[in-house]
Amino acid sequence: MSYRSGQYAEYPQHHAHDRGRTVPRRGPVSHPAPAPPAPSPDGYTLVHAGKQVRFGPVVFWIVVGTVSLLGIWSAATATYFAFRDDVLTRLIARQAEMQYSYEDRIAELRAKVDRATSRQLLDQEQFDQKLDQIMKRQAALEGRAAALGSMSDITGSIRPSAPASRAPIVSDPTSLNNASTPKPSPISDTVIFVAPPDREARLESRTPMLASAQASPSAKLAGVDNVLTRLQRSLDQVEQRQIAMLNTAEESMESRLRRMRGVISDLGLDIAQLESATPKGPPMGGPFVPVKLRGEAGPFERQLSRINITRAQVERMNRTLALVPYRKPVVGEVEFTSGFGVRSDPFLGRPAMHTGLDFRAQTGDPVRVTANGKVVNAGWAGGYGRMVEVDHGNGLSTRYGHLSEINVKVGQQVRIGDVIGEVGSTGRSTGPHLHYETRIDGEAVDPQKFLRAGVRLSAG
Numbered sequence: 341m342s343y344r345s346g347q348y349a350e351y352p353q354h355h356a357h358d359r360g361r362t363v364p365r366r367g368p369v370s371h372p373a374p375a376p377p378a379p380s381p382d383g384y385t386l387v388h389a390g391k392q393v394r395f396g397p398v399v400f401w402i403v404v405g406t407v408s409l410l411g412i413w414s415a416a417t418a419t420y421f422a423f424r425d426d427v428l429t430r431l432i433a434r435q436a437e438m439q440y441s442y443e444d445r446i447a448e449l450r451a452k453v454d455r456a457t458s459r460q461l462l463d464q465e466q467f468d469q470k471l472d473q474i475m476k477r478q479a480a481l482e483g484r485a486a487a488l489g490s491m492s493d494i495t496g497s498i499r500p501s502a503p504a505s506r507a508p509i510v511s512d513p514t515s516l517n518n519a520s521t522p523k524p525s526p527i528s529d530t531v532i533f534v535a536p537p538d539r540e541a542r543l544e545s546r547t548p549m550l551a552s553a554q555a556s557p558s559a560k561l562a563g564v565d566n567v568l569t570r571l572q573r574s575l576d577q578v579e580q581r582q583i584a585m586l587n588t589a590e591e592s593m594e595s596r597l598r599r600m601r602g603v604i605s606d607l608g609l610d611i612a613q614l615e616s617a618t619p620k621g622p623p624m625g626g627p628f629v630p631v632k633l634r635g636e637a638g639p640f641e642r643q644l645s646r647i648n649i650t651r652a653q654v655e656r657m658n659r660t661l662a663l664v665p666y667r668k669p670v671v672g673e674v675e676f677t678s679g680f681g682v683r684s685d686p687f688l689g690r691p692a693m694h695t696g697l698d699f700r701a702q703t704g705d706p707v708r709v710t711a712n713g714k715v716v717n718a719g720w721a722g723g724y725g726r727m728v729e730v731d732h733g734n735g736l737s738t739r740y741g742h743l744s745e746i747n748v749k750v751g752q753q754v755r756i757g758d759v760i761g762e763v764g765s766t767g768r769s770t771g772p773h774l775h776y777e778t779r780i781d782g783e784a785v786d787p788q789k790f791l792r793a794g795v796r797l798s799a800g
Contacts, residue, residue, distance in 0.1 A: 382696040463564075470568050477575055485583050487644055488589075527796060537638075586643055593650040600657040603793040607664065608780075614734050618660045663732045664782050665710035666794035669740060669776050670763070675700040677773055680786040686770050695784035696739065696777035703772040707740050709760050710790075715752045722773065725767025728760050735782075741775035 384400050386393040395403075604611050633645055668674055678698035685692040709730055716737070717729035724741035728748060731737045744764025754760060765772045778787040 356361055365727070411789050427605070467564055467568075474568065474571050474575065480574065481578055483581065484579075484640060484644075488582060488585060517567045518729065523658045539673055550563040567742060583640065586647065589650055590643060590647050590650070593647060593654055596659060597650055597654050597795055600654070600661060601642070601663070603797055604664070607666075607789060609664070609736075611660075614660045614663065615656065618656065618663065661797075663734065663789070664793075665732060665736065665738065665778055666790040666797070667708075667710040667756065668791065668794075669707055669710050669738075670699050670701055670705060671708070671715045674791075679790065680784075687768065696775050698772040701772060701774050703744055703762070703764055705763040705774075706759045707743060707761045707763060709740075709754045709756065709758050710738055711736070712755050714755075715748045715754060715760070716751055718746050718748055721767075725769060726761070726764065727767075730754060730760070735780050737775070737779045737782075739775075739777040739779070741777070742769045742773060744772075 348776065359482045384395045384397070386395065401527055440464070594697040601611065631645065631648070632746055633641060637645075676697055677700050678694055680694060680697055682691055684690065707728075711730075711732045713730040713732035713736075715728060716731045717727065717739075721727040721741070724739065726743040726745055726746055727741040728739060728741060728743065729739045740761060743766065745762040746747065747762075748754060748758075748760045762770055763774050767776075776787055778790055
């Protein structure tokens, strides 16, 4: 690289000419270094790698002056800062203050994030607690529904009126936002949940509404609270219907038990004697384990216990009344041709005691036994014609006279409604009819007394 002014400089080669003569070389020739080119008015040329850049004098000196000023300014600045420690201290303090400010801001943001996270965890925990309470309540209602289902014989006809508007009953936690309103069953009107396997996934898996409300915590909480409120309302309605059904069942059972006892008393029968002679029912057994109420049992459990006790008494009374002949011996409308008591004898025309009721019927109509018992007489019996007598125990018996056919034998066990013969006109009879008697300890009593008791029971 070289600087020159004007034109290029020429350098000597490996040989030289001296005034036209050739001078032989006798060894290495050394040439003096060329003198630096003197500046010319034309400017300066920068040569490098065969390329040249030409500068004017003014530009050249401007560049040189600028570089010199920068050097002087840097030296002065370094010297100033070297002798002025307070400036450096202020700069360092300001930098530290800015750093502390940024750290405080970061700490504040981190605290906000922690508070938001803590709030979210708290909300999730509260949601889990409320949902657990709902699921426990649901389990309790399911148990109550099972208890009511075991009394389907008395609750089957009970239909409490449903409210005009009902909250949605949910069968799956993932459908909380799209819950439907299924038709309730009269007994098992309950909510069924399927609990998620892990606790952390509950908020995300409960409803699509929660997943879409990540950017709005207040909206998410409001949506969750609305869902839980609807579930609580639905469970309240289910519980109210169950309680209403239980109250109706208790009233029905107690009323029926009172009517049964009243009928037996009106008939002049001894309840204790009847119950002692009542069959025990089908074969069954096992150790006796009394039912005990827990100390924390609520009103529903206590009421259910009372109903079960009353139900057992009703069942025992039903078995007792199965031995009482209060039912009709013929099917259809009851029409008497002759009542119980003193009447004019149809053959002699003189006053005579009629010990039974005469039911109008057609020849061949079925005659049914009116209570459980054992056939003690089946055949011809004088004025009765063909007659069947059934012993019901406890001194109670019934007679069915003037039959055209007998379908049972002596010693045969019969049950309520069994056909024991057919209507006829055998014996002292003026036409087809059924002569029906009811006896207590061998003495004839008015059968209408028993029939009225049956009407009273069936009306309840």
